[in-house]
Every structure is written in C-alpha cells, then in structure tokens.
Amino acid sequence: MLKLNNVEVIYDGVILVLRGISIEVEVGSITTVLGANGAGKSTTLKAISGQLKAERGEVTRGTVEFEGARIDHLQAHEAVQMGIVQVFEGRRVFEHLTGEENLIAGGHIVSTPVMKRNMELVYEYFPRLYERREVQAGYLSGGEQQMLAIGRALMSDPKLVMLDEPSLGLAPMIIEEIFGIITKLNEQEKTTFLVVEQNATLALNLAKYGYVMENGAIVLEGNAAALKENADIKEFYLGISSGEKKSFRDVKTYRRRKRWLG
C-alpha cells in the first residue's frame, strides 16, 4: 500500500534529517516506527502526508509511493484526498471548536451523508466523544483530545491513518483504552495504521511489523514478535535485559560508545 524507497529529507535546504529510509506498510496492517527523540519519526510521517512544505522541508531523494502512485510532492490536502491522514504529535485538536465541530472539519472532503455516517461510527467507537461533543475541544482532557484527534482523522474515510506518538503524556489506563480501540478499528473497519512511538512495549504489542529508527536511518526491522525478542531492543527500548530501566540518555551514550569502539 505504502512504500518509502530510500527517502532523504532536507529542511531549510541544508539540514539533512532523513538519510535514505525505506519503509513498507501493507494493506490492513498495523506497522510501527520506533525511535528516540529527534530520530526523524515525525519527519517520516510528514514526508508521507505532504506536510513538509509547511515547515520548509523537502524530499530530496528517493520516492514515496501510495497504491502505486508517486506522492512525495503532493500538498497536504491532496494527500488527504488520496486517503492518507496524519494525527499529529500532541493531538492538535481545533481548540476553539467543539468536539463535534472538530469531527465536521475532519470530514471536510466527504459528502454530508457520508460525513454524518462517519460521525456515528466515530461516536460508536469513542462513546466518550459523544458525551462531550458540545464541549470546546481545548477544554477536553488529554485522553479525550487524543480520541478526538483519532476520531477526526477517521472522518475522511482514510485508507491509511498515521498516528504520531498517540501515547504521549497519557495515563496507562487511557493508553490501553485507546490502543484497544485502534486494534478494533483495524480488525473491524480494516483501517491500515502506521504508528510512530517511543514506547516500544506498547507499540510492539499493537503492531505486526516494526522499524527502529535512529539518527534519520532505519537500523532494525522485523516482525513485532521478533523485535520484542531482539537483544538490542530489549536493552535499549524495553529496558529488560539489564534488569533496570535505562533512560534514553543512557541508551544514547551507550550507543555512541559502542560505535566509537566498533
């Protein structure tokens, strides 16, 4: 369905952020991209959704293909027309619009009957959004905002939904609820998901296939089950093998040292 081939992204004409990454997302799957802060995860999603231009970034090498068509130079609103929608890091709801108006805006490109049908569907999956539909989105809780951001993305009948760190800043219970709904949407509505996460345990339990990104390059990929067993992942992202949880800072210095020695 989606294929990134050796994609290189440069911001401001000089800042090289993605150094030739290749990612593939299969129809109906949930795929994840893991990586620490600054690895280039969000940039990867923006390269797919046509959001780079707004930040003066550009795909300078490689190709992004969606259902066989080149999409690496589309505008953001054209990408939505093609069925790709991105849920931003940090939720980014329209704060001054009510929950329901956020959904209406999310269904901008579909006809009114389809929009209404999708809204019902969203309310079915996220009953909390129905209860809170008249509230200005800026006053919703973080969990409710994340639900709204995902629900809003579903309004345009997307084929591929990309979630940028959906667990960010949320309590474990809410995360579990939201990830449960994502799984359900994937199984029942056949929506394809590409999920960017820093929380590897969560992401690898959710996804079927995963990529690990570091410094703008893919350093590891494989089935989620296999990645969970991978020694490096255990060490650096799951914090298992050493017995104690390591912070990203530890991981980074360790990595650096390893490269230095290697």
Next chain:
Amino acid sequence: MEWQFFVELVTNGMLTGLMYALVAVGFVLIYKSTDAINFAQGEFCMIAAIVVAGAIKLYGFPVWVAIGTGLLFMLVFNWGLERVVLRPMIGRPVVAIIMATIGLALMFRGLGPLVFGAETRPIPLPIPDQPIIWGPFFMAPIDVLGAVISIGFMAVFGWFFMKSRKGVAMRAVADSHQVSMAMGINVERYFVLAWMLAGFVALLGGLVWGSAIGVDTQLAALGLKVFPVVILGGLDSIVGVIVGGIIVGVVEAISAGYIDPFVGGGTKDFTPYVLMILVLMVRPYGIFGKPIIERI
C-alpha cells in the same frame, strides 16, 4: 422633554452603531480566518463607494446597476489582492501582513482621488428624505436602512459561520492552518473566500455610509473610527461586533448630546477610545473575544 431627548440619542446611537458594526465585521472576517488585522477595511469601503458613486455620476448607470458593478468590482479586487499581495505572505509573521495592509491602505487613500477625482459625490439610494417619526423615535431613513442591512448581514453570516460546514472549516482554518491542511481543507481557498467576503461587506458599508455622509476619501477614516468597536467586541466575535457597535454608537450620541454643549463640542470623537482603553484594562480580549486556552 428630557427623556425624549435621551431616547432619541439612544435610538440614533444604536442605528449608527449598527452601521459601524457593518464596517467592523470586515475586520473580524479577516482576523478569524487569517489571524491578521486588515487595516485597509475602511479603504475597501471607500473604494466600493467611489466605484458605485462614480458609475452613477460618470457613466450614468442606474443605482442598482451601479451597485452590481461595485459588487463585482470588490469581489474581483479583493480576490486579486489576496492572490498578488497577501498569499505570498502566508506563513510570514502576522506583523508583516498587518504592515502590508497598512501600506495598502495608504496607497488606496492616495490613489482613490487620482483615479476617481477628489469631489464629494452622492449615492442616491431610492429612500425617502424625510425623517421617520414614530412615537418618540425620530430617525433618518438611511440610518434605519443601514441598521437593517447590518442586522441582515450579521444574521446570514452568523448562520454561515456557526452552522454551515464551510463555516466550520473556516473557523478550523482560523484555529490552525497546518492542522486544517491535514484535514484536506484547502486553506488558500478559504483565505480567498474570507477576503472576498470582506470585499462584499465593504460594499455594504460603503453604500450605507456613502449615502449617509457622501462619497470621498473621508470615508476611509471609517476604518479607524470603528476600531474601538472591534476592540470592544473582541476581534473574533460577530455578536461582539454588534454589541460593540451599539455601545460605541450610543456613547458617541450621548457625549455629543450631553457633554458637547458644555465643552463646545468634539467629545464624541474620542469618548469611544476612552471606553476602549478602559475595557481593555479589564478584559484584554474585548467583551466577547475568545481567550487563549491554556491547559496542558
């Protein structure tokens, strides 16, 4: 009779205020969709009125045809303005856009008389000359017409903005350009729509004010004149503009009626600004403005 004088001041103040609101809503339109303040809105009214009055005087057009011409002109004019001047500025700091509109305003004010001549021309709308007397109320027909047009526009525009899908999209664009684009909303198209609407409402404002006080470059001063209205109401609220307009109109009328006789006149020109500053001290977003939502 003392109370009759008061009632008359208040009614006329309200009518004038609604006419101010018609000019002020142009600011709100642009602010709501682009976050910028368009300092050329008064000049838009002036241009619209000059075109209509010029079409009548120079080409002998009937009033309705002249108004149609003015409408067409304003839509095309503002469409072009968005395309040529404002679109390339998308993404720049809002201050840059504001400065650009100030530049445009000064340019139009200078060019207006060069192109259309400096004389004051009328816009003879087909309404009676005699004041309407209705019980204690004593009103100029043009003021009544202006107020009715103003209320009508606000009602239609308010519905569009709050209830229609396009209105929701427009507010979404105002909330965040980037996120709107991610919803498939063609943000640039909504900018054009906002500017064309601003052109349309400038035509309405130019018509009523032009026929009330005559058409020349003085009309452009309306922009600054309604500034207290915009600030009082809050830059982004339609209800606010109506209420702000009425408050300013009434305050002006009352200071002209009660204070001017003692100080020899002129107070109505600054009392709205005094009020504006007082309100800003208490409510920095204006009476109806939306506060910046802060929650993490």
